[in-house]
Amino acid sequence: xxxxxxxxxxxxxxxxxxxxxxxxxxxxxxxxxxxxxxxxxxxxxxxxxxxxxxxxxxxxxxxxxxxxxxxxxxxxxxxxxxxxxxxxxxxxxxxxxxxxxxxxxxxxxxxxxxxxxxxxxxxxxxxxxxxxxxxxxxxxxxxxxxxxxxxxxxxxxxxxxxxxxxxxxxxxxxxxxxxxxxxxxxxxxxxxxxxxxxxxxxxxxxxxxxxxxxxxxxxxxxxxxxxxxxxxxxxxxxxxxxxxxx
Amino acid sequence: xxxxxxxxxxxxxxxxxxxxxxxxxxxxxxxxxxxxxxxxxxxxxxxxxxxxxxxxxxxxxxxxxxxxxxxxxxxxxxxxxxxxxxxxxxxxxxxxxxxxxxxxxxxxxxxxxxxxxxxxxxxxxxxxxxxxxxxxxxxxxxxxxxxxxxxxxxxxxxxxxxxxxxxxxxxxxxxxxxxxxxxxxxxxxxxxxxxxxxxxxxxxxxxxxxxxxxxx
Numbered sequence: 001x002x003x004x005x006x007x008x009x010x011x012x013x014x015x016x017x018x019x020x021x022x023x024x025x026x027x028x029x030x031x032x033x034x035x036x037x038x039x040x041x042x043x044x045x046x047x048x049x050x051x052x053x054x055x056x057x058x059x060x061x062x063x064x065x066x067x068x069x070x071x072x073x074x075x076x077x078x079x080x081x082x083x084x085x086x087x088x089x090x091x092x093x094x095x096x097x098x099x100x101x102x103x104x105x106x107x108x109x110x111x112x113x114x115x116x117x118x119x120x121x122x123x124x125x126x127x128x129x130x131x132x133x134x135x136x137x138x139x140x141x142x143x144x145x146x147x148x149x150x151x152x153x154x155x156x157x158x159x160x161x162x163x164x165x166x167x168x169x170x171x172x173x174x175x176x177x178x179x180x181x182x183x184x185x186x187x188x189x190x191x192x193x194x195x196x197x198x199x200x201x202x203x204x205x206x207x208x209x210x211x212x213x214x215x216x217x218x219x220x221x222x223x224x225x226x227x228x229x230x231x232x233x234x235x236x237x238x239x240x241x242x243x244x245x246x
Numbered sequence: 247x248x249x250x251x252x253x254x255x256x257x258x259x260x261x262x263x264x265x266x267x268x269x270x271x272x273x274x275x276x277x278x279x280x281x282x283x284x285x286x287x288x289x290x291x292x293x294x295x296x297x298x299x300x301x302x303x304x305x306x307x308x309x310x311x312x313x314x315x316x317x318x319x320x321x322x323x324x325x326x327x328x329x330x331x332x333x334x335x336x337x338x339x340x341x342x343x344x345x346x347x348x349x350x351x352x353x354x355x356x357x358x359x360x361x362x363x364x365x366x367x368x369x370x371x372x373x374x375x376x377x378x379x380x381x382x383x384x385x386x387x388x389x390x391x392x393x394x395x396x397x398x399x400x401x402x403x404x405x406x407x408x409x410x411x412x413x414x415x416x417x418x419x420x421x422x423x424x425x426x427x428x429x430x431x432x433x434x435x436x437x438x439x440x441x442x443x444x445x446x447x448x449x450x451x452x453x454x455x456x457x458x459x460x461x462x
Contacts, residue, residue, distance in 0.1 A: 037445070038373075038375050040257060041300075041334070042299070042404060043299060043304065073258055074257065231372060231373075233347075233373070233406045234347070236301060237301060237346070240301070
């Protein structure tokens with residue numbers, strides 16, 4: 001189980017939103033690279049970064065902030081937001097992003113996911129953000145008619161490294177992960193799934209370590225890490241012990 | 247003359263190496279900074295730096311997994327009395343043991359234990375993350391010409407645990423975070439900081455420069 005601390009970028013700052021609403025942004029750090037470094041110093045090995053402005057604009061918008069994060073830390077960085085063509089995929093991977101996350105384009109242009117995953121094996125993930133079972137796109141401002149499972153199936157053979165499944169209604173609300181839906185998706189496909197949205201406390205970490213969640217690759221933690229509800233050292237310790245016990 | 251920064255899989259040492267290189271260059275105490283996982287290079291260096299991030303038990307395991315590294319450290323620091331600088335968990339490892347969820351033996355160079363920080367104000371978040379001034383308890387050559395106290399320079403902390411020395415004489419400086427926190431420990435040729443000198447700008451660079459000329 002990998003725990004990914006999250007940094008969402010809006011106008012160069014590290015923010016957290018509630019339910020993806022840009023009007024409900026809380027600034028948690030003015031210097032995203034320093035936040036990334038703080039996560040590294042706490043013992044995390046991975047980082048989940050979202051270019052929020054990029055997700056809305058359909059192209060990278062927080063390039064400088066992402067580059068500074070990449071220069072500052074040695075974490076495995078996965079990045080999403082505004083990645084809609086091969087040039088952008090290749091550009092980020094060359095700059096040191098470990099894994100790009102394709103969201104909107106996975107719904108609207110599955111051919112891109114296939115091409116990217118074939119060109120860059122193990123370095124392309126798909127972000128599926130579900131609202132009431134249907135996948136939201138364009139920074140979650142729009143909802144498609146497709147379910148997460150339908151889209152996941154379409155890209156299943158392409159060699160996608162992971163699916164990051166976010167319950168939009170829970171994101172930033174600290175109500176707990178929607179594990180049932182995430183596990184159902186993970187059981188239905190062969191691609192590893194990462195749970196996202198709502199992770200609130202150490203109880204979510206414990207639930208992720210139960211046998212029924214074994215198909216999940218990990219989970220993303222946002223607000224709970226920033227406001228101290230989730231103690232990083234305690235969470236990492238539980239995960240480490242679970243790994244050692246296997 | 248060389249300074250060995252011990253690389254034992256505990257995080258990104260890039261910024262630590264950069265800070266030591268910069269301090270060496272700017273202070274005129276030019277020395278070769280070597281990031282190494284080889285015990286031989288630690289043994290042949292004049293000064294030793296042990297960084298460390300994350301969990302106490304992981305860092306201890308990282309040291310144990312390099313054959314000969316603990317011996318090289320013991321030989322250099324304890325027998326050879328080379329100037330030693332522990333940073334964050336690298337400093338905590340100097341203690342007899344860590345109580346980070348489980349009990350893990352430390353190097354036992356400073357009597358005391360590593361335990362969870364307990365700010366008296368429940369609104370203070372853990373990890374303690376941010377900038378604090380330092381309160382001096384004991385003069386130390388590494389703090390020469392560094393403004394301390396409430397109006398002094400700031401040090402950058404990220405931690406949930408602290409080293410609690412058994413002997414007050416090993417405590418050099420504290421920071422305040424809902425009560426006093428161990429910021430610097432020192433004994434003989436060994437010094438350790440809970441904060442990150444490599445992130446602490448002016449205070450950090452001066453501290454490193456003082457370390458590079460320190461002759462305990």
